[in-house]
Amino acid sequence: MPELPEVEVVRAGLERGVVGRTIDRVSVDHPRAVRRHLAGARDFEDVLAGRTPTAAQRRGKYLWLPLDSGDALTGHLGMSGQLLVVPPDKPDETHLRVRFTFTDGGRELRFVDQRTFGGLLVVAGSLSGAAAVPSTIAHIARDPVDPEFDDDAFMTGVRRRKTGIKRALLDQTLVSGIGNIYADEALWRAKLHYARATETLTRPVLAELLAQVRAVLHESLAAGGTSFDALYVSTEGVSGLFERELHVYGREGEPCDRCGAPIRRDAFMNRSSFTCPRCQPRPRNGRW
């Protein structure tokens, strides 16, 4: 559920709450949370003790903290991951997976994850250049709010695909940060059906879609992200307020805010797609 706006809220919280503080001890309570750290949970704990995060970075839905050692603590929240900065005497969360304490004795960093789709790992010495990203994230495209995002390359890339537009929006190697919620919202705003064939979309249509993607991401950021339940919260445990501004996602049967037609839910890629059947007519033969 955390998509770009939610992950950005967490990144900002890490910048405020963790950067510049020296890690004292790390304890992994659930090995699956560090399964991508191939050297194992014990190594994860050992290599982080005594290290100091120097920044909090994000690309798409990935987060990383460059460390004074030159390594990077990298993470993904998956479906239900939370990074909380809380007082040490706060009772442990039910799904606490990793705990970080700091040498100043102040607030702890806790990785909490009910469904364990998320995870943390340390990527060794991969941050030499100023713009470098950890090697495990190198295949992820820039996101639409990144100043260096290449609009032309995105439009060319979409038109070269042979698939539906929503699949393209969800492909993190083409454009990152967009998940099921914001894909549906941006497509509704652009009046495009999710199955529209990518090769039929003109550059002006794609430019408009990209503008709507950016609009919905920025509006959600301003609202602190979208929280359907307690699964997405900021580092301070605060929910976002953007759910009340959603036009289609999760609104099956409710009237479209533009035309009044009841919102439709379709099965799509083992999940759901929400559309207005009138504003976003289903293309024939994947075309129009």
Next chain:
DNA sequence: CAGTGGCCCTGTCTGC
């Protein structure tokens, strides 16, 4: 090679 679909995981909700 690109595109597609199955799977991982747990809590909540619905229907028999």
Next chain:
DNA sequence: TGCAGACAGGGCCACT
């Protein structure tokens, strides 16, 4: 009441 099944879904990986 109890239990099975559906659903939530990002990303990885196997398969076509």
